[in-house]
Amino acid sequence: MFLTISTTGDQERPATDLGFLLHKHPERAQTFSTSHGTAHVLYPEASAERCTAALLLEVDPVALVRRGKGKGKGRGGAPDSALAQYVNDRPYAASSLLAVALAKVFKTALHGVCQAMPERAAAPLPLRVEVPALPARGGADLVRALFGPLGWDTVEAEPVALDAEFPQWGDSRYVRLVLEGELRLADALNHLYVLLPVLDDAKHYWVAPDEVDKLLRAGDGWLAGHPERKLITARYLSRRWGLAREATERLELVRLAEAEGLDVDDVDNAVDESTDTEERPVPLAEQRREAILRALEAAGAARVLDLGCGQGQLVQALLKDPRYTEIVGVDVSVRALTVAARRLRLDRMGERQAARVRLVQGSLAYTDKRLIGYDAAVLSEVIEHLDLPRLPALEYAVFGSARPRTVLVTTPNVEYNVRWETLPAGHVRHGDHRFEWTREEFRAWAAAVAERHGYEVGFTPVGPDDPEVGPPTQMAVFTRTDETSKEAAA
Numbered sequence: 001m002f003l004t005i006s007t008t009g010d011q012e013r014p015a016t017d018l019g020f021l022l023h024k025h026p027e028r029a030q031t032f033s034t035s036h037g038t039a040h041v042l043y044p045e046a047s048a049e050r051c052t053a054a055l056l057l058e059v060d061p062v063a064l065v066r067r068g069k070g071k072g073k074g075r076g077g078a079p080d081s082a083l084a085q086y087v088n089d090r091p092y093a094a095s096s097l098l099a100v101a102l103a104k105v106f107k108t109a110l111h112g113v114c115q116a117m118p119e120r121a122a123a124p125l126p127l128r129v130e131v132p133a134l135p136a137r138g139g140a141d142l143v144r145a146l147f148g149p150l151g152w153d154t155v156e157a158e159p160v161a162l163d164a165e166f167p168q169w170g171d172s173r174y175v176r177l178v179l180e181g182e183l184r185l186a187d188a189l190n191h192l193y194v195l196l197p198v199l200d201d202a203k204h205y206w207v208a209p210d211e212v213d214k215l216l217r218a219g220d221g222w223l224a225g226h227p228e229r230k231l232i233t234a235r236y237l238s239r240r241w242g243l244a245r246e247a248t249e250r251l252e253l254v255r256l257a258e259a260e261g262l263d264v265d266d267v268d269n270a271v272d273e274s275t276d277t278e279e280r281p282v283p284l285a286e287q288r289r290e291a292i293l294r295a296l297e298a299a300g301a302a303r304v305l306d307l308g309c310g311q312g313q314l315v316q317a318l319l320k321d322p323r324y325t326e327i328v329g330v331d332v333s334v335r336a337l338t339v340a341a342r343r344l345r346l347d348r349m350g351e352r353q354a355a356r357v358r359l360v361q362g363s364l365a366y367t368d369k370r371l372i373g374y375d376a377a378v379l380s381e382v383i384e385h386l387d388l389p390r391l392p393a394l395e396y397a398v399f400g401s402a403r404p405r406t407v408l409v410t411t412p413n414v415e416y417n418v419r420w421e422t423l424p425a426g427h428v429r430h431g432d433h434r435f436e437w438t439r440e441e442f443r444a445w446a447a448a449v450a451e452r453h454g455y456e457v458g459f460t461p462v463g464p465d466d467p468e469v470g471p472p473t474q475m476a477v478f479t480r481t482d483e484t485s486k487e488a489a490a
């Protein structure tokens with residue numbers, strides 16, 4: 001059971017860089033134990049011109065049967081017959097097990113990380129992937145339908161005859177797969193990681209609830225828009241319809257956001273106006289967080305929504321303060337939420353801490369019952385990421401439907417842009433900002449929103465309040481008027 005990944009190069013960009021990108025040295029054969037057997041990585045060829053890495057999985061059929069008995073299930077949910085346990089194609093065919101091994105052995109490469117050569121990891125390279133015997137329920141046509149839309153120049157899927165000497169017996173359910181194209185290595189690995197088990201359609205390990213997260217993470221950037229996303233999702237999750245529905249709905253959010261032109265990937269640098277300016281002593285992002293924390297404290301909030309939480313910096317700050325008993329970070333971007341979960345070390349958090357915080361995927365352009373009933377909601381540097389015509393939808397979702405007592409909204413003050421030394425005149429601060437408002441424009445919007453939904457609104461400058469152009473960030477603090485009148489009566 002094996003696959004090979006090859007690339008080509010020259011003296012300047014040697015093909016052997018593949019070894020760095022895969023974090024596996026071309027001159028050493030390496031062995032890893034996985035739950036289903038032993039995986040080997042070796043390089044049949046390694047020169048500056050051509051380099052091929054092979055991943056080989058030696059499956060332990062006994063371990064497989066034992067595992068299968070305890071937790072797995074037969075194909076389509078039918079119990080494995082006694083014979084099927086021992087006459088098993090698993091050891092020979094590339095399959096879901098190979099994908100599991102791939103994820104284990106090439107974990108870092110799968111995430112697109114390469115400290116030695118970050119720019120090589122981020123750039124497409126000429127790749128050739130071959131899987132000599134790929135079990136494919138649905139045959140060569142399905143293989144082409146699955147890999148076809150993913151940017152490969154060549155998708156070759158050749159049915160393997162049952163027996164080469166007796167062609168009249170027809171084809172087996174295996175195909176020889178060859179993929180060729182200029183892709184990022186991480187993308188290629190993620191395609192294989194998701195689609196090998198999808199084609200195999202017989203998972204031999206338990207599908208845990210976090211498989212949905214794994215699928216969305218591996219499918220980041222290509223699955224939401226894939227024409228076969230429903231089939232991929234259903235099969236990947238072994239037809240667990242509850243999970244498949246959840247995955248489909250979440251993918252739909254991403255697809256809609258992408259269709260609206262939101263660059264959901266582009267969150268990495270969404271906050272850092274400050275790093276390349278004279279702001280250095282206290283970066284603006286930090287001043288903004290401080291201002292938000294002060295306003296939440298003044299409002300006496302304990303249960304807080306961070307809407308468009310991005311990579312979770314504010315959620316992290318809120319967690320440090322015990323007055324916040326429930327913190328929910330919401331974002332449409334799977335990638336941002338993944339980074340946030342890592343930052344918060346959600347998987348290693350103690351039970352008490354973990355009970356206080358949740359990260360959920362959702363789009364603010366739609367009403368969402370999960371957001372009802374909180375003390376406060378924060379929209380920090382989020383509204384400017386929506387197209388103006390979508391803003392009323394966000395307004396309704398937050399002020400009309402969720403209706404927390406307090407809403408904090410921050411957004412850049414465009415008047416201040418002349419003060420950023422590095423910003424060319426007339427440019428917005430971040431490529432994904434759909435608009436940036438003057439103080440006047442922001443105030444007018446906020447006052448109208450407050451009026452429409454029964455809130456009062458006040459404004460706080462964030463950052464140095466320039467006498468001429470105002471502060472770099474403007475913040476509106478909305479308070480529901482039924483609350484302010486209660487206070488007045490008390």
Ligand code: SAH
Pocket residue numbers: 257262264267270271307308309310311313330331332333336362363364365379380381382385386
């Ligand atoms: N609040 C964070 C991040 C701001 S960047 C901070 O202050 O640092 C804007 C964030 O809004 C991004 O993470 C983006 O994915 C998210 N976003 C944009 N449109 C959204 C939508 N319609 N629904 C939910 N989140 C959205």
